[in-house]
Amino acid sequence: MSPVFALLVGICLVLWLVMSAPVGRRTVGRSVTVRSTPERLWAALHPFGAHFSWNGAVTEVIRTGPTTGHMVTSHAGRDGQPIRRDFEIVDEVPGESFTMRFTNDTSLAQSFWENHEMRFRVEDAGDGQAVARLAETDRYRGVAFLVFRFFALRRQARKLKRWAETGEFRPGGVFEHPLTQFGMAGVSAMLIWPFFGLDGRGLFLAVTLTVVVAAHEFGHMVAFRLMGHRSARMIFLPLLGGIAMGGRPYDRHFEIGFSALMGAGFSAFPVALLTCTAVSAPELAAPVPFAAVTTIVLVASMFNLGNLMPVWKFDGGQVLRQLFRSNAGMAGGAFAMLALMAAACGAAGLSWRVILVASAVLTLLSVMTAKTGVKPKTALTPMNDVERIALGLGLVATLAIHAFAMVWSFRALF
Incomplete structure (x- = not known):
């Protein structure tokens, strides 16, 4: 068994254990x-x-x-x-x-x-x-x-x-306090650091990934507020990333899809800006080393593409479930997204053997985690045609931005 295959299977098993394993x-x-x-x-x-x-x-x-x-x-x-x-x-x-x-x-x-x-x-x-x-x-x-x-x-x-x-009751807790979450983000960066190497480059990558996670979850929080939630908050989980939570249950299918897409969608703006600046006007980014800019773009684009994977409980899977209400439609959309991501990885120069193994593992993970969500009391408000088109175009645009940024930054660095 190759190390890459073993790593992918290990990640798949961990995610299945966390999200869908029948614990009893x-x-x-x-x-x-x-x-x-x-x-x-x-x-x-x-x-x-x-x-x-x-x-x-x-x-x-x-x-x-x-x-x-x-x-x-x-x-x-x-x-x-x-x-x-x-x-x-x-x-x-x-x-x-x-x-x-x-x-x-x-x-x-x-x-x-x-x-x-x-x-x-x-x-x-x-x-x-x-x-x-x-x-x-x-x-x-x-x-x-x-x-x-x-x-x-x-x-x-x-x-x-x-x-x-x-006789005193204090709402909330220390864990949700912004200072605590800032500290949890720091802990997360320190725990990730050894995986990238205990040197300055490794520390830069760990901090970059932590900031990327925060920006992604902030995008979800922005979506919650735009959808009418009175509150939204973010919780950092060291080594596992972060979770954004709204202030009430979802009411509309469009709300679910938009909130899921906005994690990567919000991050698409700075990723596109950095990529365009580095490609067309590198003198504007001169104070920052070119390698640092491309590394930030690569980490951000890969992380957000990973979240857009068409897996049932990932952001990409959530968006597809709202766009397509039939099993055939969801399956077709999932394989189309997976093919696009595989093509982007191939264009970046990754081994097609690794891409095929990763695609197979992700397909298996999607099947293993399917249909394990919490059902509402009554059916959610369906999307109208305008909302469906807008959400579909948003998904395509977000995928395109992060895919292009990943291919460019990967080739520029390696």
């Missing part, structure tokens, strides 16, 4: 000891408790039966209105433990909740202390969401402890 039914748990009474914790954790709205996630709870209820959350749905959920309580031991399951959701299809349940237990630890035990069970595809649930539950336990002891 798993439980994450957390316990916290609080200087408080068991009654106070019970009132904060039980949906019918007097303090259930302690963290602001729920604004109202309406009892609909002895063990059922309806809650209004503070999270906005597609229409900007609060998301509402029905729930049921089972296996309850008053004052000690209970299990809660969601039976209806105005935002997500019930299939999202069918394997989900949350268990709570409160115990008296003596000496004026109480213990809260929280556990969340669900069936997972990919370890990413499982890891997210673990950290979310840990944060909830910490905030519960602060509130129970001081």
Whole structure:
């Protein structure tokens, strides 16, 4: 097995494990000891408790039966209105433990909740202390969401402890703070540095890639705001890149496609500017070494082309899924995009054997990660002809800009 083939298969397996591997039914748990009474914790954790709205996630709870209820959350749905959920309580031991399951959701299809349940237990630890035990069970595809649930539950336990002891609740957290994310970007660059060589050139490449990732995610954030989201944020994940998140669920197919395309689309502007300057007016970039400019162009174009790969969960796959609603259309569009990218790599001078192996691995990855997304409660608003044409032309233009930039910079450097 060649090193290139082994590397591509390894990347494919890691992405499959993160995004789509059938992890099965798993439980994450957390316990916290609080200087408080068991009654106070019970009132904060039980949906019918007097303090259930302690963290602001729920604004109202309406009892609909002895063990059922309806809650209004503070999270906005597609229409900007609060998301509402029905729930049921089972296996309850008053004052000690209970299990809660969601039976209806105005935002997500019930299939999202069918394997989900949350268990709570409160115990008296003596000496004026109480213990809260929280556990969340669900069936997972990919370890990413499982890891997210673990950290979310840990944060909830910490905030519960602060509130129970001081009566104070602080929204958000240190992790989302801009300074923390700036630090995470620095950590990411330092972790990437050894892969490029522990010298000045390697450091330049690591920093360049980190800035490229940030610019790409910023493009997604711009798209969210243009689509009417009241907020958008970016989270850096060292070695894995970054994630941009909007302030509400998607409402339209065009919104999904546009938001996915704008990662590479936003970066296409500086890439095109740098490429045109270096090709037609190099004297304007004279203060910056030519090799540095071409390296920045190469890293940016390759990263964004990689994100536009027609894989189900990549940006390119997301755009294709909105443009083509039939399986035949998506398959045809995917192979056309893959052929274009393969041609660009061949024009740049890469080995056709490597290109064919990479294409086969990406095709396999797309099949392995297909149809694993979260379904909305109701169908999204379809695209009209003008939106479909605009999104299609935007995809072609973005692909062309990054493909040309990659071919030019690769040939210029190598």
